[in-house]
Amino acid sequence: MSASDSSRQRSDKNGSERAEHLAGLIMALARREGMKTGDRLIEQRLADALDLSRAPIRLGLKALEAAGLARGEPHRGFVLAKNPTSSAAQPALAAVRRNEQVYATVAGDVLASRLPADVTEAELMRRYDVTRAELQRLLDRIAAEGWIARLPGYGWRFAETVSSPEAQTQAKAFRAVIEPAAIAQPGFTLPQEVIVRLREHQQRVFEGELEKMTIGEIFHSGCEFHEEIIRGAGNPFFLEALRRVNSIRRLFAYRSFADRDGMRRHVREHLRLLDVLETRRYAEAADLMARHLQRPLVAGLS
Amino acid sequence: MSASDSSRQRSDKNGSERAEHLAGLIMALARREGMKTGDRLIEQRLADALDLSRAPIRLGLKALEAAGLARGEPHRGFVLAKNPTSSAAQPALAAVRRNEQVYATVAGDVLASRLPADVTEAELMRRYDVTRAELQRLLDRIAAEGWIARLPGYGWRFAETVSSPEAQTQAKAFRAVIEPAAIAQPGFTLPQEVIVRLREHQQRVFEGELEKMTIGEIFHSGCEFHEEIIRGAGNPFFLEALRRVNSIRRLFAYRSFADRDGMRRHVREHLRLLDVLETRRYAEAADLMARHLQRPLVAGLS
DNA sequence: AATTGTATATTATTGCATAAAAGAACAATC
């Protein structure tokens, strides 16, 4: 109860919660894109990347400036004042996560089977002390991720997918089917520029960035890699299916510990895969992918 | 504008819309289960099957009685008064469909690319003349089916999956990957009772019922068959993925014409597949399924 | 030409009172 009381109060204060959240989104984006101190933060570009208009972006930028992470001059826009991987940037990134507190709690409770399969909104409102509006946003999001669905009458039902202890293994088995198959599809092709971009990113991760990344970011990066590749099949059903598995795998990821060495090897395999893809040896690539997905992964990461 | 005006008026009249809808659900269930005139309609059983409590079921039953499709005696419950496949039952079934009018219109507009990829709720409310509440239920449903997603700011975005002309082919390619693979999974097994139930149903369809079924029902029946089988892999990710493809394929189904002969052959293949599955020759079954899914299907049905 | 600044229009959310729907418990009946 105290948690949400304080969050409600926070929103009354200055520096609106929303603006801080937006600031976090911008910072996280900058980080993903590998931006450095001094790089320009162009409003329209950020807006496009985040599927928003310039208005909210502007709020985020102002919040960043207030936090000392960006510097703005009239008519000259904003510029990164700190490296997004630096420790100074952490609070802004954490603001996004803080916003996800309830989400994470629910996820934890479901994973640990502390919640019944069927729940009513009223129950959840009481349990997590959120307003109906907040809860509904949360449920919509979880529904979009596919681990809860509305019942015909009152209430919602959690998907068996999540609570089961084998879920992790099953997700792996499923990926081991669709990912190689996608690469082996007749029309599969990956534009050179995508390969270059992916390689750059994996390279950056491999050469040091890894140490500075959070579990969440490492996981996200892995997902993006695999999703970009499966996109090459030109069949959105493959991509969609992978996305859904990944959004559920993300729940487990929080529980897993960081095995940096395993991850290093993992990223090396990604780079190797890119080499094979670049030369269009797709059968071989499919094979490589299959083996890649069969490795025992301590950290539940791929 | 007139469409929704009249529907709003209808709800003012007696015989509430909701009750009629429930009546339709019960009738559709009875039909799926192959019930006949004189069969008892047990409240709790219906409630369980429809994931509701007895209260709404009761409303539906009363509506059925009012429509002359069920007969009830005090303390003795209700009994089917008409065969659910008879023409007398059609209006009740149509009531469910009528409720889906807007859904169907939207689906049609998206399939025909008459709508932009990004839309706001306000636009949709104007275009289809529905209240915000109605629209939100609709959007939630479509989101659950996976062909629209909420944007971070205002508005929603339709999935590329649907509007593309290749969607049908792509759906098929995807199924051709996951369904055989599911059968080929190490732990695959199908309980004898499921096989029996499926065979009974397919048999019934094969021997005549087919002629009386609507496109929607035929499609539904096919989906159920394949979903039951993929469930045998014991991996919910396969089932989930198939369900999603199917919910999108259903959109195309309405456009396709009925090729009863092709369907007959199709059902025969289903029966053949069950034979192989029964003897646990899973490798062979996977193969059969792969071939089954590769046949050119005029009616877009499987 | 690209980008930012600003004003304005559009769109969506929230809170609240009221209404409707669904669920649960238990008695009555077959």
Added chain:
DNA sequence: GATTGTTCTTTTATGCAATAATATACAATT
């Protein structure tokens, strides 16, 4: 013993006004 009838409680939906957030258009600036 299973099922229906009945009543009561809980849960959710809806409409509306106020408020907040987002989008858009265009002028100003580099």
